[in-house]
Amino acid sequence: MTTTGAHQDATGDTTRTWLWWGRRRSVALDVGIGLVSAVECAVEGVHFAGRTGSPTALAVVFGLLVGSVLTVRRRWPIAVVLVAVAITPAQMGYLLTVVGLYTLAASDVPRRIIGTLTGMSLVATLVVVYVEMEKDMRDVPREEYVDPGAWFIPTMSIFVAVAMTLxxxxxxxxxxxxxxxxxxxxxxxxxxxxxxxxxxxxxxERAEWARTEERTRIAREMHDVVAHRVSLMVVHAAALQAVALKDPQKAVKNAALVGDMGRQALTELREMLGVLRAGAEEERKKAVPLAAVGAAAAAAAAAAAGVGDGAGSASIADVEVLVGQSRQAGMVVEFAVHGEVRVYAPEVEQTAFRVVQEALTNVHKHAAGAKVLVRLAHRDAEVAMQVENGAPDAADGGAHAPDLPSGGNGLVGMRERVLALGGVFVSGPTDAGGFRVSAVLPAK
Structure with missing residues (x-):
């Protein structure tokens, strides 16, 4: 027997495929049944030759060939049943009939074909049994004959046919x-x-996307919180350099402010990095989501900045504190509030605060000494904020403008914050040579 290919079984192991058999034990089973059927048909062929007077050797060979057909039952079940029906009149192939019908019914052959072949086998068996029983009844000697009734032969024929077929x-x-x-x-x-x-x-993929988004949010928080403080430090340092020889008392005051702001900036960085480090350890041990780390970092940074409510989150009410810090740095800031002041959702409050904070930081970086107008407008279903500065060359002390580094991400971060809440963000230069940042946030 030759192999024709290979397949994988249920356990994933690769096994040989033998012709139409999937496993070796199937080959052994069908070959064994075929041999038994061939021997049975050969024996029945001897009896057939004795009844009909045919050559015994020819009947035996015929029985061997017919019985061995059972070997191909899995491949051609219809052919096996047809052969069994064909040799039923010769009273051969009982095993062939039973196993062939079983294989036919268990295969994927259409039901109408199964029904047709079953009916053919049932009728063939019924006719053969009926004829043989009548012949046997006629061969009984008259003195031993007992009439069982007209119903006996048909009933027994039907019983035997059904018992062999169904x-x-x-x-x-x-x-x-x-x-x-x-x-x-x-x-x-x-x-x-x-x-x-x-x-x-x-x-x-969603987890990776969430991690990326949260890293961006953490970077945005660090930029908004720390960059503002460091920018004020640079502004005060520039003022200290300008008045160190002319006004020692003012220089001492500015130096104290720079020191306080430096300590606050270091505290903010230490708190934020500490939360990130602790959050990373927790994430490795307990798989804490990075979003919790980012939220904790933002809360810690806001708390270290000295703004916000008891929970440490920045709010619109803290905008006045930002304005005061910029005034201490020498900036001329006009602050105006329109509408009835009320409390908004925490994310709206924090976003509004960050927009004003970053806008003031940009003024310190790019328009030191320019006059600034900060407006807040409380409307029915939204809150609006605007930070507008004049032209830098028209500002007093523009010659002492500090050289502040810029990463170019401030406006991008503000836009992302506002759009994430479904708001509107607009920024750009004004006709007077200054710059304006405007944002509108929904109240809910």
Missing amino acids: PPILFGLYIGARRRLMESLRERADSLEQELSLLADRAE
Whole structure:
């Protein structure tokens, strides 16, 4: 026997495929049944030759060939049953008939073909049994003959035909249905496994996206909180350099302010980095989401900055503190509030605060000494804020403008914050040579 390929079984191992058999034990089973059937048909061929007067050797060879047909039952079940029906008049192939009908019913052959072949086998068996029983009744000597009644032969013929035909058919239908059910369950399990794998991949993608978004948010928080403080330090340092020889008392005051702001900036950095480091350890140990780390970092930074409510989150009420810090740095700031002051959602409060903070930081960086107008407008369903500065060359002390580094991410961060809440953000130069930053946030 030669091999024709290979396949994988349920455990994933690669096994040989023998012709139409999937496993070696199937080959052994079918060959064994075929040999038994061939021997049976050969023996029955001897009796057939004795009844008909045919050559015994020819009948035996015929029986061997017919019985061995059972070896191909898995490949051609219809042919096996047809052969069994054809040799029924010769009273041969009982095993061939039973196993062939079982294999036919268990296969994927259409039900109408199964029904047709079952009916053919049933009729053939019924006719043969009926004829043989009548012949046997006629051969009984008259002195020993007992009339069993006209019903006996038909009834027994039907009983024998049904007993040889229906059990293998019913058992084969049950095995075939069970096999198809197992295949369906296996396919469903494979499908579920693929879906779970796909969901896991999507979850990993979403987690990676969330981590990236949260890293961006943390970077934005550090930029907004620390850059503002450091910018004020640079402004005060420039003022200290300008008045150190002319006004020692003012220089001492500015130096004290620079020291306080430096300590506050270091505290903010230490608090934020400490939270990030602790959050990273927790994430490795307990898989804490990075979003919690970012929120904690933002809260710690805001608390270290000395603004916000008891929970440490910045709010619109703290804008006045920002304006006061800029005035201490020498900036001329006009602050105006329109509408009835009220409390908004925490994310709206914090975003409004950060927009004003970053806008003032940009004025310190790019328009030192320019006059600034900060407006807050409380409307029915929204809150608006605007920070506008004049032209830098028209500002007093523009010659002493400090050289502040800029990463170019301030306006981008403000725009992202505002758009994330469904607001509107506009920024750009004014006709007077200054710069304006405007934002409108929904109240909810």
